[in-house]
Amino acid sequence: MISKSKSNPAAVMERLVFNNRPAVILLTLLVSLFLFWQAAQVRPATSFEKMIPLKHPYIEKMLEFRDDLANLGNSVRISVEAVDGDIFNAEYMATLHQISDEAFYIPGVDRSGVRSLWSPNVRWTEVTEEGFDGGEVIPQTYDGSAESLEELRSNILKSGQVGRLVANNFKSSIVEIPLLEVFPDPEDNSRLLQLDYRQFSHQLEEHIRDKYEQQNPNVKIHIIGFAKKVGDLIDGLIDVAMFFIVALGITFVLLLRFTRCIRSTLAVLFTTLIAVGWQLGLLNLLGFGIDPYSMLVPFLVFAIGISHGVQVVNGIAISSSTSVNPLSAARMAFRQLFVPGMVALSSDAVGFITLMLIDIGVIRELAIGASVGVAVIILTNLIFLPVVVSYLGLGKKALEYSRGSETRESRLARRFSAFASARVAPVSVVLALAAAGFGLWYGQNLQIGDLDQGAPELRPDSRYNLDNDFIIHNYSTSSDVLVVMVKTASESCSRYPVMEAMDDLTWKMENTPGVQSVISMVTVSKQVIKGMNEGNLKWEALSRNADILNNSIARADSLYNSDCSLAPVLVFLEDHKAQTLSTAIAAVEDFAAERNTDDYQFLLASGNAGIEAATNEVIALSETKMLIAVYAAVMFMCLLTFRSVAATACVILPLVLTSVLGNALMAFLGIGVKVATLPVIALGVGVGVDYGIYIYSRLEAFLRMGMPLQQAYYETLKSTGKAVFFTGICLAIGVATWIFSAIKFQADMGLMLTFMFLWNMFGAIWLLPALAHFLIKPEKLYAANSQQQATD
Structure with missing residues (x-):
């Protein structure tokens, strides 16, 4: 043997x-x-595609039509503000020109899509007695004179860019910079480089913000966009050292x-x-x-x-x-x-x-x-x-x-050992049930996604969020864009049935709560048709004549692709809060279910709001599945080790209480379940189980010696218990320092993990022995141990 x-x-x-x-x-x-x-x-590294759920239908459609959605994916917007006066002065326009050129040559920029007032593809249009007239917003004859600046003002008013590239108060204008995830090395075109968000963010700071704010004190730069946000996050996290x-x-x-x-x-x-x-x-x-x-x-x-x-x-x-x-x-x-x-x-x-x-x-x-x-x-x-x-x-x-x-004699251990007594254990269980009931009730307020404007990963007073706030309040088109893709056969996007359906969607979305404005090729078409009829407002409608429709969309720059098989509808939202996104998405899905045909389909979604909506859906579907999986895995490991359902329940139930109370705390603090906070749930359970395993292992050893439960628990606290208490404090301290981070999502994670580590430790010390009082039979353990020793 x-x-x-x-x-x-x-x-x-x-x-x-x-x-x-x-x-x-x-x-x-x-x-x-x-x-x-x-x-x-090891170097800081991230990418746009790693931050999004690539297999979600919205994202699959966005990536499928990526080439047809220029400027609607990963991009940066630079707002150049005139501190005193407005944009109609030669010095400001010269600085804007320099910034546009500087941004154009930053590695990683999709140069074909860069847009500003200086871009030749930004044009104006007006109706004259002889028909349509138009040209570049800043003509070749521009020389900075008073006459040129007055002509520029007139062109901007006729361009339809007020509220888009130009602020509503004419005190700032925007340079739009679309980005490439992978681009040729400027020094070796045969080699491809991955966009480095931190480096790109630093280039924006050094070559745009710092340089031109120092050169021209009358200029203030505001920069927003995914790449800038991630760059700021990486900078903040490096300080985490x-x-x-x-x-x-x-x-x-x-x-x-x-x-x-x-x-x-x-x-x-x-x-x-x-x-x-x-x-x-x-x-x-x-x-x-x-x-x-x-x-x-x-x-x-x-x-x-x-x-x-x-x-x-x-x-x-x-x-x-x-x-x-x-x-x-x-x-x-x-x-x-x-x-x-x-x-x-x-x-x-x-x-x-x-x-x-x-x-x-x-x-x-x-x-x-x-x-x-x-x-x-x-x-x-x-x-x-x-x-x-x-x-x-x-x-x-x-x-x-x-x-x-x-x-x-340990007075503290003696007092805590009362948690295993017949007098205190029932009270502990009742209190735990009451806490769980309250947590389940209040936890219903927990929401999926972001609950704040701007970049919730950063503090409200961060430079990025202040820049974002400036753009929201000075432009009609917000930074939160939901793009609905209208897919048709080739050369069919300008057919009347398609345009009519797009017009109906525009009306529906403009009347949806949380929507700021909507732009599509229909918007341009109706304006052009009105212009072709002496500007009469009665004619601001779609025509059933195919030739008129085809002519009317000729000026709808970037609002349909090269073969007119895809036309985006841009829905500008007030914010990207979870409620705003879900309302807008539901409205589009209802419309698509009713109006989609074999000839045209309304597809979701692109734009940063579409990506956020897809991410929220993935998190909503994954949260419960992940929680079940993590608990199933931990329960399996406990069952495998202790070979006892009762022992497993003693270890697992305090963790369940922590998860329930953690959800309630997130709801109370206004923290949504998102990419940054979802891992906390699994981490809290995975790490928290350590306490229960160490305590129960030691407790079981003393019970097998024949000790009564309360005495066995006293001895457990004197040995392993003090180490568990100490490790709970150490774990909490290890993450509590994050609460002071400049990165808000890290502060949220630090707060939640600190709570979960401390409460898991307290739950193991307080609730585990109470559960053991009802579920564990010390005499059976002692008998089994005696029998095994006799066999050995």
């Missing part, structure tokens, strides 16, 4: 690791050298206070920093960079590593009271903690992997990065750390304190 010690996985790993300690240390150091070198090469250093310092102080040993404190910090370095190095090897969302992963790896490192050091300190040397203590602690540590970390990893269910590139990369980080912690903090401490040992003060705590 094989003995229990030989068949126990922890015992097998113990012999493998501790019988080869020099090899373990040497291998770890060699791998560290290589992966730290790789980590040094300061938060990491602060978290490191606070953790060091707390660790030293907990362990009372400088050697073990440094060992935990050292091995955890190795884990962070390995995780970054492996990400670089896998071809990933650091984007605004995966920036949180090194923090999580550090926090999780510290939490498990504390358990290891605490276990070694407890084992030292009965061991003759550090090696024996390390081996004993390793044998006791390896299995629960593996289960906890495996649960973390599986929880993170469930994020792969969400079809958004940045979330999937976050899932991969977090899973890699957890796998690394198994090697560094569960294996390498005990080996290091087996050489270093614990300080004399730490050993004396640990040995004294074995016999010392």
